[in-house]
Every structure is written in C-alpha cells, then in structure tokens.
Amino acid sequence: xxxxxxxxxxxxxxxxxxxxxxxxxxxxxxxxxxxxxxxxxxxxxxxxxxxxxxxxxxxxxxxxxxxxxxxxxxxxxxxxxxxxxxxxxxxxxxxxxxxxxxxxxxxxxxxxxxxxxxxxxxxxxxxxxxxxxxxxxxxxxxxxxxxxxxxxxxxxxxxxxxxxxxxxxxxxxxxxxxxxxxxxxxxxxxxxxxxxxxxxxxxxxxxxxxxxxxxxxxxxxxxxxxxxxxxxxxxxxxxxxxxxxxxxxxxxxxxxxxxxxxxxxxxxxxxxxxxxxxxxxxxxxxxxxxxxxxxxxxxxxxxxxxxxxxx
Amino acid sequence: xxxxxxxxxxxxxxxxxxxxxxxxxxxxxxxxxxxxxxxxxxxxxxxxxxxxxxxxxxxxxxxxxxxxxxxxxxxxxxxxxxxxxxxxxxxxxxxxxxxxxxxxxxxxxxxxxxxxxxxxxxxxxxxxxxxxxxxxxxxxxxxxxxxxxxxxxxxxxxxxxxxxxxxxxxxxxxxxxxxxxxxxxxxxxxxxxxxxxxxxxxxxxxxxxxxxxxxxxxxxxxxxxxxxxxxxxxxxxxxxxxxxxxxxxxxxxxxxxxxxxxxxxxxxxxxxxxxxxxxxxxxxxxxxxxxxxxxxxxxxxxxxxxxxxxxxx
Numbered sequence: 075x076x077x078x079x080x081x082x083x084x085x086x087x088x089x090x091x092x093x094x095x096x097x098x099x100x101x102x103x104x105x106x107x108x109x110x111x112x113x114x115x116x117x118x119x120x121x122x123x124x125x126x127x128x129x130x131x132x133x134x135x136x137x138x139x140x141x142x143x144x145x146x147x148x149x150x151x152x153x154x155x156x157x158x159x160x161x162x163x164x165x166x167x168x169x170x171x172x173x174x175x176x177x178x179x180x181x182x183x184x185x186x187x188x189x190x191x192x193x194x195x196x197x198x199x200x201x202x203x204x205x206x207x208x209x210x211x212x213x214x215x216x217x218x219x220x221x222x223x224x225x226x227x228x229x230x231x232x233x234x235x236x237x238x239x240x241x242x243x244x245x246x247x248x249x250x251x252x253x254x255x256x257x258x259x260x261x262x263x264x265x266x267x268x269x270x271x272x273x274x275x276x277x278x279x280x281x282x283x284x285x286x287x288x289x290x291x292x293x294x295x296x297x298x299x300x301x302x303x304x305x306x307x308x309x310x311x312x313x314x315x316x317x318x319x320x321x322x323x324x325x326x327x328x329x330x331x332x333x334x335x336x337x338x339x340x341x342x343x344x345x346x347x348x349x350x351x352x353x354x355x356x357x358x359x360x361x362x363x364x365x366x367x368x369x370x371x372x373x374x375x376x377x378x379x380x381x382x383x384x385x
Numbered sequence: 386x387x388x389x390x391x392x393x394x395x396x397x398x399x400x401x402x403x404x405x406x407x408x409x410x411x412x413x414x415x416x417x418x419x420x421x422x423x424x425x426x427x428x429x430x431x432x433x434x435x436x437x438x439x440x441x442x443x444x445x446x447x448x449x450x451x452x453x454x455x456x457x458x459x460x461x462x463x464x465x466x467x468x469x470x471x472x473x474x475x476x477x478x479x480x481x482x483x484x485x486x487x488x489x490x491x492x493x494x495x496x497x498x499x500x501x502x503x504x505x506x507x508x509x510x511x512x513x514x515x516x517x518x519x520x521x522x523x524x525x526x527x528x529x530x531x532x533x534x535x536x537x538x539x540x541x542x543x544x545x546x547x548x549x550x551x552x553x554x555x556x557x558x559x560x561x562x563x564x565x566x567x568x569x570x571x572x573x574x575x576x577x578x579x580x581x582x583x584x585x586x587x588x589x590x591x592x593x594x595x596x597x598x599x600x601x602x603x604x605x606x607x608x609x610x611x612x613x614x615x616x617x618x619x620x621x622x623x624x625x626x627x628x629x630x631x632x633x634x635x636x637x638x639x640x641x642x643x644x645x646x647x648x649x650x651x652x653x654x655x656x657x658x659x660x661x662x663x664x665x666x667x668x669x670x671x672x673x674x675x676x677x678x679x680x681x682x683x684x685x686x687x688x689x690x691x692x693x694x695x696x697x698x
Contacts, residue, residue, distance in 0.1 A: 141525055144457065144560060146567060178523055179492075205523060208457050208515075209491055246458050246560060341653040 083111025139177025475610025
C-alpha cells in the first residue's frame with residue numbers, strides 16, 4: 075500500500091487527478107492539502123470538497139493551506155479553468171467542511187506518523203511543502219518522495235515566456251523543495267504538452283459515457299479545452315495534473331526519465347521562476363531531481379478513459 | 386495598562402538583557418510568550434537560554450516556545466564569533482528546569498493572535514524575523530491583530546555588521562524581513578544607526594555590575610564577554626548595545642528620535658543581500674512603512690537598563 079498526500083490548487087484538472095488517485099486500489103490518500111494557485115483560494119477548497127462528495131470519499135480530509143506564496147504576489151488563472159475552476163459550472167456548495175488543521179501541519183504530521191512511507195503529489199505551487207520543510211526540517215528523511223508537476227525542460231513557459239506556472243507563483247518555495255534533499259520527481263510542462271493531451275473528440279466521447287465521473291470530466295474541462303486550443307493551437311487539452319498523478323501511480327507508462335540537477339532563477343527582469351536543467355554537466359552538482367521526459371500517451375489516455383468509465 | 390507582547394528572540398547576550406528588562410517591567414509588558422529563533426546561535430541554545438533567563442528573573446510564568454530551526458530560504462548563519470559557543474558566555478546560569486513548551490513557536494503566534502481582538506498585540510523582536518514571517522504566510526488573517534512590530538534590525542548610515550552592507554538580524558533571513566516589511570503592519574525599526582550611539586562604556590557596565598543583585602552581575606558578565614569582539618572591531622570606548630533598544634523604546638519613546646520612512650530589504654543581490662535600503666530623504670513615493678530610529682539619549686537609556694535590571698533577584 076502506498077500513502078499519499080495530494081497538494082493541489084483545485085481547478086478542473088486537479089479535481090480529475092484527485093479522482094484518479096482515489097480510484098487507485100493500492101493507494102491511500104491521507105489528505106488533500108490546498109495551496110494558492112489557479113483560482114480563488116476558498117473556491118479551490120470548495121472544489122476539493124465537491125470532488126470528494128462526487129465520488130463518495132468525504133472520509134478524506136481537505137486541509138486549507140497557504141493563501142499566498144512566500145513573496146505574497148501572484149496571479150491566479152481563471153482564464154484557463156473558469157472563474158470557479160470548473161468551467162463556470164457553479165456547482166452547489168459542498169456539505170462537507172474542510173479540516174481545522176492547516177495544510178502545513180497536515181504534511182508535517184503525516185510525515186511524522188508514517189516515517190519513510192509518505193509520498194506527496196504536488197500539483198500546485200510549493201508553498202505548503204516549503205513551509206512544512208522550514209517549520210519542521212526534521213521531517214526531510216521521513217518523506218519517501220515528492221512528485222511534482224511543474225517546471226520546464228527547456229524553458230518553454232506557460233505563464234511567462236520561460237516560466238511554468240507552479241514554479242512561477244512561488245519560486246522561493248520551489249527552490250526550498252529542490253534543495254531539501256527529499257527524493258523529487260518532476261514532470262515538466264513540455265512533457266505534459268507532448269504526452270498528456272486528449273482530443274476534443276475524446277472529451278466528447280467521455281461525456282457520452284453517462285457515468286458520474288465522465289459527465290463531471292466533460293462539464294468541468296470545457297474552458298480548459300477552449301483555452302488550450304486558443305493558446306497552444308492543438309486539438310485538445312493538456313492534462314498536466316493528470317499526468318502529475320499518472321507518473322507516480324503508473325510508473326510503467328514512463329518511457330524516458332533522467333536524474334539531473336535542476337535549479338530555479340529567483341531574480342531576473344525576465345527570468346524569475348525559470349528552471350534550469352544541467353543538460354551538459356556544467357553546474358558541477360549532483361542530480362537533485364528525476365525528470366520525466368516522456369510517458370506513453372496512449373496509455374495515458376486509456377487511464378483517463380478507465381477513470382471516467384468507473385461508475 | 387501593560388502592553389501585550391510576544392517576544393521573538395535568539396538570546397544572545399544583548400537580547401538577554403532586553404528580555405530581562407521586559408521580565409522586570411510587568412507594568413509595561415504583559416508577555417504572552419517568548420518565541421525563540423535560530424540566529425546568533427542555533428535554536429537548541431536560544432530556547433534553552435530563554436528558559437535560563439526566565440528562571441534568573443523569577444518569571445517562570447512566561448512560556449517559552451521554540452520556533453523554526455532555520456531561516457525560510459537560506460542556510461542558517463550564526464555569530465558565535467561574537468556571542469561565544471552558547472550565546473550566554475560570560476555568565477554561569479544553571480541548566481534550566483522549566484520545560485520548553487511543546488507547541489511550535491509559529492503556531493503559538495498564530496493561536497495567540499487569533500484569540501485576541503484586532504490591534505491588541507505588539508511584536509517585540511530581537512532576532513531574525515523567520516517565525517513572524519512564517520506565521521504571516523501560514524495565517525495572513527493574524528496581521529490585523531498586531532498593533533505594532535518593534536524590532537531591533539537593519540542599518541543604513543552605519544551599514545553592516547555581518548557583511549559590509551547588512552545588519553545581522555536582517556541578513557540571516559532577508560526573505561522573512563521582506564515579508565514583514567511588506568506586511569502593512571505599523572513598524573518601528575531600531576537599527577545600528579541608533580545602537581552605535583549607545584555604547585556600553587566601562588562606567589556604565591560597572592554601574593550594572595554593582596547593582597548588588599545576581600541579575601546585575603550576570604548582565605555585566607554577559608556584556609563584558611560580548612563587547613570584546615566589538616571593541617576590537619570598532620576601537621570605541623564601549624560596544625553598541627542593540628537588544629535593549631526594543632524595551633527601552635516601548636517604555637520611554639521620548640528618549641528616541643527618528644522619522645517615518647520607507648524601508649525595503651535587498652533580497653536578490655549576492656553582494657548586498659540583506660541590506661536595508663532606507664528612503665531617508667523621501668526621494669521616492671514608496672509607502673512609509675517604518676518609524677526608523679536614529680537618535681537616542683544614551684544616558685537615559687543606560688539609566689533605564691540599570692533601573693530595570695536592578696529590580697530583579
């Protein structure tokens with residue numbers, strides 16, 4: 075059995091990623107920790123609760139975390155996912171309530187109670203995890219791994235020219251996590267762009283399944299699909315958060331990965347939040363991340379299909 | 386009415402004097418707790434030192450918490466070269482018996498502030514600002530509960546004491562200082578520009594040594610130890626005495642002078658990391674976020690220190 079916490083800024087793709095982990099039969103989810111990011115913070119918390127209610131898993135706690143990054147300036151991206159993160163579906167408010175415990179403490183407590191077993195899937199800016207590592211650095215050896223969806227391979231950005239959103243929102247937090255010494259696997263944006271695409275036709279097919287998850291998928295991804303077509307010019311959408319959970323859940327689908335040294339630019343007029351990978355061995359540092367360069371796209375789409383078909 | 390304060394500190398000799406002064410003045414300070422930081426020395430020492438001090442003062446009613454063991458965003462820089470290996474070198478205080486509180490210092494700050502009305506607590510800061518910044522990021526709603534942050538930190542005209550351009554408390558955690566300086570909370574900064582005018586001359590230390598109590602002898606011993614480094618460095622007749630400016634300002638603001646200005650901290654440059662850039666001449670229209678103190682009546686300052694230390698056992 076594997077033991078996860080999912081740290082997320084719950085918009086459409088995050089919600090679907092959460093469902094994929096919850097469905098995975100050899101995994102236990104010990105909490106959803108919410109970080110500032112995609113949309114309004116309180117709406118993200120509601121989205122997490124709504125998602126858990128939808129799949130009948132209100133036994134999983136939602137822990138609200140940091141409402142702002144360390145530099146306390148960022149912007150959310152309602153244009154990508156809709157103002158509510160769910161393509162303006164404006165679902166009724168969930169009945170369940172979030173936990174009183176702060177996400178930072180939920181992470182610390184999980185690490186302490188499951189030494190060597192806790193795996194953190196990070197689908198959002200890394201503020202909560204960075205604060206946990208600063209508040210209680212003694213948990214570092216207790217964390218089995220962090221699986222982060224973020225950063226870039228070749229500085230192809232999605233929020234600035236060179237920066238990926240989850241790093242750009244809180245570069246200092248990313249820097250803390252990259253230097254922490256916790257085993258860290260990163261699925262960068264270009265890998266998602268290459269291998270985490272579903273087409274419009276597949277989305278429509280999923281919508282016709284008539285299952286609760288299929289209908290939910292179809293309803294909440296509408297804005298993402300139209301936005302992605304507009305910005306990336308592709309027939310479909312990039313499911314970066316779903317690939318963020320596919321990598322830890324289905325490692326057999328990984329086609330190419332490498333242990334490398336990665337760091338993040340914190341200054342710079344144009345380059346704040348850009349990540350650098352030592353492709354040619356110039357930095358003189360030992361590898362600190364495992365970078366996922368490719369996964370099997372057909373298998374990826376099959377996992378999405380299977381998730382949505384589950385009733 | 387005494388002011389409700391949370392003391393954030395990394396004692397350290399001069400911080401120890403500041404804490405003792407606060408413990409000696411219950412008519413001015415209702416100390417909700419002491420949150421210890423990593424700074425002058427490691428957290429293992431600072432939390433123990435704070436407990437030694439409350440025992441020395443007979444104030445074991447004040448809870449002591451341990452905060453973060455390291456700064457937010459860099460490796461810990463310490464100053465054993467100034468303060469000695471334990472931080473209270475120069476004294477012979479016994480190992481403390483009073484226990485450390487179990488709650489994390491960051492959570493103590495958040496929990497305490499949330500229980501109190503808006504604008505009711507003053508933060509009394511003697512150290513790097515890690516714990517306060519962590520609390521503000523973790524729980525931004527607490528900002529309105531803080532009436533004022535009075536901090537020994539920063540420098541402008543006197544530039545640096547740990548690098549050529551940075552004062553120690555800021556330099557240890559510039560990111561934390563940046564978070565606090567941008568928080569919108571009213572702030573008073575007691576920088577090197579004032580502490581370098583408050584020298585612990587032999588006569589002043591002698592007066593404290595001869596107060597006739599254990600606390601007086603302890604303070605004199607502590608300051609004689611820590612001033613050794615500064616006397617060598619500056620070649621002055623006494624060492625700057627930083628920490629006590631915080632309680633002294635809160636008790637007797639009229640003996641200090643300064644102006645309301647913008648203070649911003651450098652967080653990017655390797656060369657000038659942690660420099661506090663003070664818009665002293667109001668060249669910009671940046672928000673005037675800090676009352677920046679540059680003047681003090683040094684005789685009145687040392688008189689107040691002696692008076693308060695003299696009250697203790």
